[in-house]
Amino acid sequence: MKAEPELLEEAAADLFEDxxxxxxxxxxxxxxVKVNRTFESWTGYSRGQLVAARRFQDMLAPGGRIYYExxxxxxxxxxxxxxxxxxxxxxxxGSRLPALVNATLGRDEAGRPRVVRATVFDxxxxxxxxxxxxxxxxxxxxxxxxxxxGLLAGTLPTAPGLELEVAYRPGVSGLAVxxxxxDAFWLREGEAVGxxxxxxxxxxxxxxxxxxxxxxxxRALASTGxxxxxxxxxxxxxxxxxxxxxxxxxxxxxxxxxxxxxxFACAGHxxxxxxxxxxxPFFAWEGRTAPLDFHLDARPLAEASxxxxxxxxxxxxSDGLVERxxxxxxxxxxxxxxxxxxxDHASAAQLLDAIVAAHHNPDHxxxxxxxxxxxxxxxxxxxxRRPSGDPGRSETVVPLRRAGGS
Amino acid sequence: MSVISRNNVVQHGPPDGQPMVLAHGFGCDQxxxxxxxxxxxxxxxxxxxxxVGAGGADPGAWDPQRYASLDGYADDVLEICRELELRDAVxxxxxxxxxxxxxxxxAEPERFARLVLIGPSPRYVDDDGYVGGFSREDIEGLLESLxxxxxxxxxxxxxxxxxxxxxxxxADELTNSFCRADPRIAAQFARVTFLSDNRDDLARVRTxxxxxxxxxxxxxxxxxxxxxxxxxxxxxFVRLQATGHCPNLSAPxxxxxxxxxxxxx
Numbered sequence: 001m002k003a004e005p006e007l008l009e010e011a012a013a014d015l016f017e018d019x020x021x022x023x024x025x026x027x028x029x030x031x032x033v034k035v036n037r038t039f040e041s042w043t044g045y046s047r048g049q050l051v052a053a054r055r056f057q058d059m060l061a062p063g064g065r066i067y068y069e070x071x072x073x074x075x076x077x078x079x080x081x082x083x084x085x086x087x088x089x090x091x092x093x094g095s096r097l098p099a100l101v102n103a104t105l106g107r108d109e110a111g112r113p114r115v116v117r118a119t120v121f122d123x124x125x126x127x128x129x130x131x132x133x134x135x136x137x138x139x140x141x142x143x144x145x146x147x148x149x150g151l152l153a154g155t156l157p158t159a160p161g162l163e164l165e166v167a168y169r170p171g172v173s174g175l176a177v178x179x180x181x182x183d184a185f186w187l188r189e190g191e192a193v194g195x196x197x198x199x200x201x202x203x204x205x206x207x208x209x210x211x212x213x214x215x216x217x218x219r220a221l222a223s224t225g226x227x228x229x230x231x232x233x234x235x236x237x238x239x240x241x242x243x244x245x246x247x248x249x250x251x252x253x254x255x256x257x258x259x260x261x262x263x264f265a266c267a268g269h270x271x272x273x274x275x276x277x278x279x280x281p282f283f284a285w286e287g288r289t290a291p292l293d294f295h296l297d298a299r300p301l302a303e304a305s306x307x308x309x310x311x312x313x314x315x316x317x318s319d320g321l322v323e324r325x326x327x328x329x330x331x332x333x334x335x336x337x338x339x340x341x342x343x344d345h346a347s348a349a350q351l352l353d354a355i356v357a358a359h360h361n362p363d364h365x366x367x368x369x370x371x372x373x374x375x376x377x378x379x380x381x382x383x384x385r386r387p388s389g390d391p392g393r394s395e396t397v398v399p400l401r402r403a404g405g406s
Numbered sequence: 407m408s409v410i411s412r413n414n415v416v417q418h419g420p421p422d423g424q425p426m427v428l429a430h431g432f433g434c435d436q437x438x439x440x441x442x443x444x445x446x447x448x449x450x451x452x453x454x455x456x457x458v459g460a461g462g463a464d465p466g467a468w469d470p471q472r473y474a475s476l477d478g479y480a481d482d483v484l485e486i487c488r489e490l491e492l493r494d495a496v497x498x499x500x501x502x503x504x505x506x507x508x509x510x511x512x513a514e515p516e517r518f519a520r521l522v523l524i525g526p527s528p529r530y531v532d533d534d535g536y537v538g539g540f541s542r543e544d545i546e547g548l549l550e551s552l553x554x555x556x557x558x559x560x561x562x563x564x565x566x567x568x569x570x571x572x573x574x575x576x577a578d579e580l581t582n583s584f585c586r587a588d589p590r591i592a593a594q595f596a597r598v599t600f601l602s603d604n605r606d607d608l609a610r611v612r613t614x615x616x617x618x619x620x621x622x623x624x625x626x627x628x629x630x631x632x633x634x635x636x637x638x639x640x641x642x643f644v645r646l647q648a649t650g651h652c653p654n655l656s657a658p659x660x661x662x663x664x665x666x667x668x669x670x671x
Contacts, residue, residue: 063547070433077655
């Protein structure tokens with residue numbers, strides 16, 4: 001048996017050379033000073049080809065080299081260490097080795113950078129798995145987005161005497177779309193239209209699917225002739241019975257065209273904004289109850305009604321339009337009111353554009369859903385239908401993504 | 407949201423000194439200047455800031471349309487200058503910020519007395535006889551590198567970074583925090599940085615400029631630095647011994663000396 005110190009020395013050398021990770025020592029500029037056997041065998045380069053001949057960054061693909069210069073090297077200098085940086089080493093035969101690198105910067109007594117010590121870990125399997133995760137996440141985002149857009153696609157009622165415009169932009173600040181929706185449909189063709197803007201709690205595919213269910217349920221209930229307060233109560237019952245979409249907020253309004261009148265109920269949702277010629281635009285704070293499935297007790301019935309005149313405009317929206325971080329909600333509401341006040345003779349389309357522009361919130365934290373209905377001066381004539389098709393593409397009829405979602 | 411908090415503007419030195427605005431490049435934040443600005447703080451009014459999307463800038467100010475080209479970033483620089491009422495400033499731009507400064511100086515020349523351009527490149531991608539050093543595929547490779555390096559950015563950490571811009575110490579606890587960025591923003595900034603073509607803008611820059619060129623800079627090769635020097639109407643070219651792309655970090659003394667010589671001339 002060998003003497004203990006000798007064994008230790010041999011073991012230390014052995015651990016360096018054949019460690020289950022690559023060791024690379026470089027000068028601060030990346031020039032390789034020393035590598036171990038593991039690094040040689042992983043890269044296919046002998047130490048003779050590496051030491052003093054190559055820089056560490058030379059062993060990366062060009063894209064990775066940019067990353068090295070813009071992130072790896074600066075971080076190393078600022079923090080003295082980097083951790084878990086994913087790189088791809090280009091082997092001697094041109095193939096790639098996905099690796100994770102940890103590195104520390106050694107300084108001399110004067111504090112000048114002297115040496116970089118790097119450990120390189122083979123991350124082939126891990127990278128494959130991460131790629132799968134990234135792909136899965138992208139797929140989920142795309143699916144939820146497509147699902148929501150598909151659910152929002154449909155036809156918007158149109159008739160002389162009524163202008164109807166909607167805008168929808170999915171929030172992107174999180175990792176998935178949210179569950180806002182708008183809807184507009186004839187209650188009595190040519191006479192009264194049902195208007196909805198709602199907001200399902202949560203994000204992603206689940207929120208989009210819930211939104212689809214509630215939207216259908218609401219349409220079905222509306223077709224039975226329920227007035228707004230009773231409709232919301234019935235929808236509340238649906239949410240409770242089926243456990244779908246608790247804490248959803250929405251505003252539901254019946255807009256009669258002649259004589260123009262709005263009947264509405266609001267479940268925990270931001271209030272409708274009404275602009276009636278000759279009056280300053282105002283928020284309709286009546287007809288309010290809690291969000292769906294919020295109380296265990298029976299839901300109180302509340303709705304309100306407002307006579308309109310030709311030229312009146314109704315604006316429904318989701319909180320994503322008026323909410324901004326670092327700003328009280330009142331400020332957002334006031335901004336909306338001012339925008340509408342400044343466009344009192346605008347068409348629904350012009351007003352929608354103006355609101356979207358004024359409320360362009362680069363934060364993108366939340367969905368933005370906006371519906372503008374305007375009673376024009378002309379008297380209503382027989383209704384027609386127009387296809388709105390895919391809400392993501394139709395520009396003239398359903399100007400979605402006006403806010404420029406990404 | 408004021409420009410000052412939007413861009414996390416930090417000032418040092420005498421308020422009545424000649425302004426020196428230092429702009430960081432793609433990748434990290436104003437910490438890139440930590441070894442450089444103290445050398446000038448005795449007589450210059452030092453203005454540091456983070457580009458929107460980087461460091462301590464307000465994440466809520468990010469706007470994919472505004473920042474779809476370098477002009478959006480140049481507008482930010484000009485807004486900072488206006489807000490602080492800066493005139494005859496020395497603008498020091500590293501990497502992509504060299505071109506951002508050039509654009510700002512071309513737009514409002516009266517605000518800038520000198521430009522110091524560290525590792526500038528008006529065009530990173532090779533193009534019909536022009537050698538920028540990279541191909542489009544290389545830039546795709548960079549985007550892949552960014553994607554596999556979220557640098558501490560995950561669903562768990564994102565709210566900490568996004569939700570507490572007023573508590574930077576939280577973010578400072580994160581690994582690699584000086585280069586943290588929302589991956590979506592980083593990807594767009596990378597595209598804008600490395601796919602822009604600002605060669606034609608160089609001739610519009612009348613401000614006396616210094617081109618600081620590193621040795622063996624993989625991002626901005628010497629031929630590119632010489633191109634910038636040639637195209638700028640009034641520039642001086644200095645080749646540093648420092649290697650790499652960040653002499654402000656790897657060789658601050660040499661960088662400071664070159665800047666000083668230029669500013670004193």
